Amino acid sequence: MNLNQIREAVEERLQIKLNSRSRDREHSDGRALYYKLSREFTHHTLYTIGREVDRDHSSVVHGIKNIFMHVDQELYEEIKMDLQVPRKYFTNVKRFRRDNIIVTNKKY
Helix, strand or coil, X not given: CCHHHHHHHHHHHHCCCCCCCCCCHHHHHHHHHHHHHHHHHCCCCHHHHHHCCCXXXXXXXXXXXXXXXXXXHHHXXXXXXXXXXXXXXXXXXXXXXXXXXXXXXXXX
């Protein structure tokens, strides 16, 4: 899965161009979908994700945190299924805390 495939899937579904300079609702929602899917299914940086649609990293952060909550979640799920992402990407990675480390200031 790469950024170009995700961008093409979103553009095809919404019938828009994501690298357009338009700030209307349809384009901003489409870019937010692209940002979210790219962040979930690739290991690219925010800078690289934004560069694909002529935006900077702060636009990617804003789109994920503030705009994605207004996007139609059914559309998001449909596009996710259209991408036919292997099941391994849907698992949650759990990281364990290292609580058993004890730090003391005693000198022996």
